[in-house]
Amino acid sequence: MFYDEAIENAGLKNIWEKICCGDRLDFDDGVRLFLAENFRAVGMMADFVRKKMHGKKTYYVINQHINYSNICGNGCKFCAFGRSPQSDLAFQLSLEDISNKVKERLSEPITEIHIVGGCNPTLPFSFYLDVLREVKRLRPKVILKAFTAVEVAHFVRISGLSEKEVLSELSKAGLDVLPGGGAEVFSKRVRKIVCPEKLSGEDWLRISRLAHKMGIKSNATMLFGHVETFEERVDHLIRLRELQDETGGFICFIPLAFQPSNTSLSHLPKVTAIDSLKTIAVSRLLLDNVPHIKAYWIMLGINTAQVALHFGADDLDGTIVEEKIGHMAGAESNQALTRAELIRVIEEAGFEAVERNTYFEVVKKAA
Numbered sequence: 001m002f003y004d005e006a007i008e009n010a011g012l013k014n015i016w017e018k019i020c021c022g023d024r025l026d027f028d029d030g031v032r033l034f035l036a037e038n039f040r041a042v043g044m045m046a047d048f049v050r051k052k053m054h055g056k057k058t059y060y061v062i063n064q065h066i067n068y069s070n071i072c073g074n075g076c077k078f079c080a081f082g083r084s085p086q087s088d089l090a091f092q093l094s095l096e097d098i099s100n101k102v103k104e105r106l107s108e109p110i111t112e113i114h115i116v117g118g119c120n121p122t123l124p125f126s127f128y129l130d131v132l133r134e135v136k137r138l139r140p141k142v143i144l145k146a147f148t149a150v151e152v153a154h155f156v157r158i159s160g161l162s163e164k165e166v167l168s169e170l171s172k173a174g175l176d177v178l179p180g181g182g183a184e185v186f187s188k189r190v191r192k193i194v195c196p197e198k199l200s201g202e203d204w205l206r207i208s209r210l211a212h213k214m215g216i217k218s219n220a221t222m223l224f225g226h227v228e229t230f231e232e233r234v235d236h237l238i239r240l241r242e243l244q245d246e247t248g249g250f251i252c253f254i255p256l257a258f259q260p261s262n263t264s265l266s267h268l269p270k271v272t273a274i275d276s277l278k279t280i281a282v283s284r285l286l287l288d289n290v291p292h293i294k295a296y297w298i299m300l301g302i303n304t305a306q307v308a309l310h311f312g313a314d315d316l317d318g319t320i321v322e323e324k325i326g327h328m329a330g331a332e333s334n335q336a337l338t339r340a341e342l343i344r345v346i347e348e349a350g351f352e353a354v355e356r357n358t359y360f361e362v363v364k365k366a367a
């Protein structure tokens with residue numbers, strides 16, 4: 001078989017044998033995959049696993065992103081979005097602004113609203129609960145994917161409540177799922193360089209664990225292509241896999257390609273397509289217990305995201321509209337795609353486009 005020969009020539013035969021037997025890959029396998037010169041051989045293995053799990057299905061969601069504020073005290077070096085409260089470019093949406101953003105798109109078949117922002121020291125916890133209640137009032141059926149573990153930790157600080165109480169209040173106000181942001185790379189060394197003020201990797205994992213145990217599912221991300229080593233990427237993936245073994249609460253994993261423009265790390269080169277494709281493939285191969293791998297077209301660009309569907313990814317995220325975090329850091333992709341554009345990109349790549357909701361339940365289309 002062509003697969004066997006290409007993979008054997010790439011020196012990856014024993015990893016391929018493990019994959020074919022359904023055996024779990026270990027840390028060293030992960031590092032070897034990143035170091036492999038033949039990225040196509042790594043991609044073939046990931047494609048094999050992806051096809052076994054999802055066949056020709058590629059998912060997308062009709063969603064809306066709302067960034068409520070860029071005011072943030074964390075000052076992460078990779079971020080072009082956050083601003084101090086004094087900055088001319090600082091913004092803070094009022095409850096009415098957010099309400100209007102939802103109202104403007106009420107006629108669209110949106111199934112997910114993704115709400116995130118900076119850790120704004122001036123807003124009370126009640127604001128976030130009001131946001132959830134208001135959005136659910138306007139769109140009762142929408143799935144609210146809001147506030148990362150970083151924001152949850154911030155709400156704990158400003159409210160004086162415990163993590164469990166904060167999550168419980170958010171859930172009562174309408175929160176359904178936590179988005180995967182803020183995980184960055186769990187390594188202490190990396191966080192000390194790129195986000196020393198942010199919650200630790202252990203804190204991120206603990207809040208995710210707690211959410212899962214309370215019945216709140218979540219996503220997970222990894223921000224790659226800055227100061228981290230391949231070993232640190234593999235460590236990140238294995239720590240996510242361990243938590244997933246324990247809780248089963250992660251729906252989807254999203255490798256985020258670092259966009260350097262307008263950040264304190266703007267001297268770093270842009271992530272290449274090869275590195276992005278390899279990272280997606282290694283993620284698919286190591287995260288054998290996470291059902292979905294997202295090729296987030298905002299950060300990858302739509303062309304690389306399309307190819308990523310052959311490298312282990314089975315999801316493209318969605319229509320989005322008004323993305324700020326990646327675009328302020330120089331992402332060259334569009335701000336939005338229509339459903340027709342997403343379907344075209346998926347079908348042209350040889351896959352079957354399936355509309356999903358946040359939980360990856362298939363959305364029945366109106367006839």
Ligand code: V47
Pocket residue numbers: 078079080178179180181182183184219220221223254256257258259260263296299317325326329
């Ligand atoms: O947490 C910040 C990352 C994340 C940059 O859960 C950057 O479905 C690249 O988490 N270059 C926010 N990345 C985005 C995110 C996300 C997106 C789409 C779907 C989901 C989901 C989650 O973006 C941040 C941070 O890790 N980020 N700055 C940058 N310059």
